Amino acid sequence: MPEPRLNQRFAIVGTFVHSSNEQSLLTLQDHCLGVANGKIIFLQKWDEDLLTLLQEHNILPESVIYLKERQFLIPGFVDTHIHASQYPNCGKGLDEGLLSWLHKYTFPVEAKFADLEFATETYSKVISRVIKNGTTTACYYATIDTDATLRLCDIVDKAGQRAVVGKVNMDQNSPDFYKEETTQSFQNTIRYVNEVINREYQLVKPCITPRFAISCCMDLMKQLGQLARSHHLHVQTHICETRDECTMVQKLYPESKSYTDVYEQAGLLTKKTVLAHGIYLSKEERETIKKRRSGISHCPNSNLSIRSGLLDVKGCFEDDIAVGLGTDISGGYSPSIMDAMRTAISTSNTIAMQRGPSYTPLDYKDVFRMATLGGARVLDMDDIIGNFEVGKEFDALVIDPKAAGSVIDVFENDSIEDVIQKFVFLGDDRNILKVFVAGRDLSEKSCVEPLNIS
Template sequence: MSDETEFESTNFKVFVGTLVHSTWDIPMVILKNKVIGIKGRKIVFIEEAVKLDELQSLWKFSINNVCLLSDSQFLMPGLVDTHIHASQYVYTGTALDLGLLEWLEKYTFPIESTFKDLKFAEHAYTKAVHRVVKSGTTTACYFATIHLQGTIKLCQIISDVGQRALVGKVNMDCNSPDFYQEDSTDSIQDTERFVETLLNQGNANLIPVLTPRFALTCTPKLMSALGEIAASHNLPIQSHLGESKGELDAVRSMHPGYDSYSDVYDKCGLLTSRTIMAHCIYLTEDELNLLKTRGVGVSHCPNSNTSIRSGLMDARDMLDRGIKLGLGTDVSGGYHPSMLDAMRQAIQVSNIVSFEHHEGENYKPLDYREVFRLATLGGSQVLNLEDKIGNFEVGKEFDALLVNFEALDSPFDVFERDTLEDKIQKFIFLGDDRNIEEVYVAGKNITCNNKLHCKLH
């Protein structure tokens, strides 16, 4: 075998078994007895399993590259976290006794300020990224902190692990403590340096995202400059919008010349088809129409919204309006770094909305199939990556999880009476990282515990 042929062979991965993914028409599609082929980063075929020999002859891959999934295993698209603060991972699961604005002042700003220490930043970010990947998140949209070098360090760690990510250097030039606030000019210059640094690295899995924290901690001058940087490089933008009632009152007071909270961002050039806005609980009809018109994506963070008592976002209404919608963990306002938790919390919040705000109406709460789509294909659309990831289609990149219902020490049990869909539903409601045996990004196995969990054909 020539060196070139040997490379082609080892660059091929083939799985035979059950695939579970979403389409825009059907929230959960279960495909049994399929064979999926991955060459390099991309999916090159999805066929019936009986065609394996024919495909091997056509594509010239080695039988050693074929993985036969057991009856207890399936492949699904990687999970997409559309809103997570990597720097807040250090206090996840604590500090949940205050509402948003007080929570930021007492806990968030002091802790984020410590990321000026590069050694501490490296330690914390390493733990955060490994935990998030272990939990099955193949793509994350991260907030870092205001510190340029710390944010670059986060990108290095993500790159070393192999995760796909959008990463933002946070911007804050007003209404922040003296120990955690930037000068406007310095903030803009550091952001430009960060964008340049990341783009020059040429890592296809890493995208810089412009990150004004929110309209309370950024002047219009700074936000407008960030909008211009985003436009000049065609980059995404992320921030927070309409998270709490106290926040809304403060924005009205700080920005009296604007029609609404959303209008502040819009006038600064920050509402585009590549914008991701987290929360969006308290929006007027005009604001919702503006988001739809601009093509803004919304990150629904149900754990955070209930944990720090911000409110209940109506995900069904967002979907009915045709607004792009995905899920976020919002660590550490949300106390769990797993997107499985975000899926469960989204169902619970939707159930609460249904009986608190729509009693007697024909209102359909989200179900497990719909949150599965929000956590995969929906999230990819919010991050403007739906042409690249989100489900299993020929030509897309292979971001996937190998899940086992009966993994060692699985947190749930299956029974003979359970259908395949029952088992998938149990994984969504009861499963955790113990069921996630392998994690793939762009065709590469990035599993932290890199064991072989399938039988080779």
């Protein structure tokens, strides 16, 4: 394959698979998609007039990528909730429930990021790993350390990934070795936001990140909410992940009607707000979230691994709430959104077994949309990314079900839908041949070696 670069004009010919608001799965065979300046300029059926079409759009015949038989193109994956700083713990320490897990495993590892060398090495590894797994956009939690979080932004920018990145705020109910003083926490956040804006990254944005209501006081959350709204910034936090956590929030904020009401009082709920988990939200709380147009990040691997609970995604959809997928490293042990698709189906099947035949669980098409367009909607980026609509930026993955080492066996009579379904259930990073973000091919950078950051 040729190696198109940013700002180059190129086209891809083959099968395209994506979603729309109306349909969870659309397959377009024998189509041609054109890209210029990182954006999709056309997508149409490929016929004998291909040359004329290319000429019209100023695309040279040598800048056309022809997908091979059974290969197909999908939108890049959106990971709506990932703690980049917890990557060293990925795949270990899953023997505790949330609140004790945080103190035993998570806070000690996050505290290490005050060491910039450790931060650089670790963040480089996680970014390389998730890009290799097809994550073209991510919503990252870093740590409370401002400089280390800025380093994460530099690494993401250099790798070419699209991201919102948050410096974490924590000023209460946290260990002395990993905690901020309230005023300092807010001042550091202002410095962080200004610095990210000044660095003028093309694809990296700052995110306001109060860890959760337990670890931030109301004063701090109100200041953060004000900052987010005045600068139109993304907000990310956790909500209703476990029952113990909900009980503790109720005790800490007796004046609030509910967990959601704590964030509502703080002014943290906007259409740019990502709420991780949301398993134990009441009907009334979901109404508030819908009203504010905030989104939910469903992290099924994490919810099963630290035994938090089962999110009823179908119920959220019925309430017209946007739900995307998150890996939630390292409560979740997999850095792959492909794993999140499968565990979302397992979670939904479990709910179906509990509720009986009247409950229709999520299917492979639903989770495919959640991994792409759904995630984009949760991040309020569905006008820029999420599918192959003309005018959107070209974030895409070339999938090869027959790639070297693939565990997918394709049979002659398998339809395109069969192959997509097999990819959803059996695919891994070996099936992802190319990773494009804003038209730039990141595949060559997706090694697991640390990137050189000067």
